[in-house]
Amino acid sequence: MKKMIGLIMIIIFYLVGxxxxxxxxxxxxxxxxxxxxxxxxxPDTVDVWLSDEKKVVEVDFEDYVTRVTASEMPADFDEExxxxxxxxARTYVMAKIIKYEDKKPESHPKAPVxxxxxxxxxxxxxxxxxxxSEGWEKSFEKLKKACKATEGQMLYFDGELxxxxxxxxxxxxxxxxxxxxxSGAYPYLVSVxxxxxxxxxxxxxxxxxxxxxxxxxLKKTYSDREPGTISIxxxxxxxRTAGGRVESMQIGEARYKGxxxxxxxxxxxxxxxxxxxxEQVVFTSNGYGHGVGLSQYxxxxxxxxxxxxxxxxxxxxxxxxxx
Ligand SMILES: [Zn+2]
Numbered sequence: 001m002k003k004m005i006g007l008i009m010i011i012i013f014y015l016v017g018x019x020x021x022x023x024x025x026x027x028x029x030x031x032x033x034x035x036x037x038x039x040x041x042x043p044d045t046v047d048v049w050l051s052d053e054k055k056v057v058e059v060d061f062e063d064y065v066t067r068v069t070a071s072e073m074p075a076d077f078d079e080e081x082x083x084x085x086x087x088x089a090r091t092y093v094m095a096k097i098i099k100y101e102d103k104k105p106e107s108h109p110k111a112p113v114x115x116x117x118x119x120x121x122x123x124x125x126x127x128x129x130x131x132x133s134e135g136w137e138k139s140f141e142k143l144k145k146a147c148k149a150t151e152g153q154m155l156y157f158d159g160e161l162x163x164x165x166x167x168x169x170x171x172x173x174x175x176x177x178x179x180x181x182x183s184g185a186y187p188y189l190v191s192v193x194x195x196x197x198x199x200x201x202x203x204x205x206x207x208x209x210x211x212x213x214x215x216x217x218l219k220k221t222y223s224d225r226e227p228g229t230i231s232i233x234x235x236x237x238x239x240r241t242a243g244g245r246v247e248s249m250q251i252g253e254a255r256y257k258g259x260x261x262x263x264x265x266x267x268x269x270x271x272x273x274x275x276x277x278x279e280q281v282v283f284t285s286n287g288y289g290h291g292v293g294l295s296q297y298x299x300x301x302x303x304x305x306x307x308x309x310x311x312x313x314x315x316x317x318x319x320x321x322x323x
Contacts (some may be wrong), residue, residue: 040161042152046093048115048122049108056111059122065090066147070128071121072167073296075139078303081296082146084312087322088294091154091165092120098161155313155320157188162320164189168289170200170297171243172271175316178292180241181259181270188317189292191243196301202268202288208280209265211235218251221264227252232276243291245270259290293317 045058059067068089069082077085093113100112108114115122129137155162164178164186171194178189197203209217211230218227230252238255239247246258258270265283272285287295294316302312310322 040094040098040154042094043097046097046113047111048113049111051108051114051116051118061093062147062151064093064122066144067125067128068093068120068122069147070140070143071123075132075136075143077296077300079142079146080303080307080309080312081300082143083150083309084294084299084303085167085296086147086150087153087155087309087313088165088167089120090150090152091162094154095161095163095165099163150309153322155188155317155322157317157320162188162317164293165317166290166293167296167316168291168293169295170197170202170287170289171291171295172200172203172269172286173197174243174271174291175293175295175298176241176243176245176291180243180245180247181290181292188320190318191241192315192318194295194298194301194316196305197287197295197297198301200287200297200301203286205268205285207265207267207283207285208277209283210280214251214265214281217264218254218256218261222256222260225254225256227254229253232279232281235274235281237274241270243271245291246272 043061046061046064047056048059048064049056065086069086072089073082073085075082096112096119104110105112105114107118113119113122123131128140155165164184166178166189173194175192175194177185177191179185180191211232214235215227215230218225234250234252236250237246237248238250241247241258246261249256249258249261251261256264258272261267262270262272267283267285269285269287269289269291271287271291272283275282275284294313298316299312302315303309307315313322314320
């Protein structure tokens with residue numbers, strides 16, 4: 001019996017003790033990661049609806065994530081920003097796959113995701129190389145490495161997969177609460193500062209419109225309202241959101257949300273001011289995109305400041321974890 005216990009002790013030492021010792025010696029401590037949350041079954045492939053060709057293609061799951069990352073973020077961005085984008089893209093597609101089980105998207109019922117901005121942009125490697133200038137492949141190799149480094153990792157809030165890992169190009173300094181832009185509120189999509197966006201595109205972008213152009217665009221896009229006679233005296237910003245973006249505007253006799261004005265006039269963001277110049281209305285906007293979630297230029301700025309991808313993600317998606 002004693003011999004038996006001794007033997008078991010030796011086996012346990014070899015099975016547990018030695019790997020633990022080696023782990024401590026070379027790993028600098030043991031990090032126990034929970035792995036994908038319960039109920040999340042990461043597939044090997046994902047079906048993608050090609051909007052132009054109107055057909056479904058089956059793509060390797062991680063290849064899909066890499067190609068979306070390359071389609072959605074400039075490959076010459078910092079490696080940590082690319083890693084953050086890859087985690088957001090992976091979480092996004094996983095969330096779409098889960099939702100697909102309950103409800104098929106109206107515009108592409110045959111696949112959980114499409115290749116356009118309706119979901120996230122997906123291009124094949126050939127399309128990616130063709131759409132960039134010569135020598136881009138080098139940056140693409142760096143991007144592939146960044147995606148590989150986050151393989152399988154996604155964003156979680158309270159142990160549940162983040163279902164709305166939204167991202168956009170640049171914020172102009174502050175992101176938005178989800179409910180101020182879209183209909184739903186999410187605890188991880190709240191307004192945060194985005195301090196490192198120098199050099200982002202679309203800063204202080206000016207677009208001029210005549211009153212007639214504004215009236216035409218609004219009536220065309222929102223025929224439910226009649227602004228009546230518009231003059232420079234009745235075009236006003238009425239309120240702003242927590243993130244400083246235009247929440248509502250008075251234009252003539254009608255009210256419009258900032259998002260509606262942006263949409264009708266094709267502005268880059270709802271973070272804008274208005275001024276008047278010779279009967280023209282000048283919209284000066286900052287940032288590009290809806291402003292909710294991860295700012296890509298902000299992520300690149302944080303990476304350049306030395307932040308790692310998990311810190312970047314946890315900054316833009318409040319209260320989340322990456323694993
Ligand atoms: Zn879609």
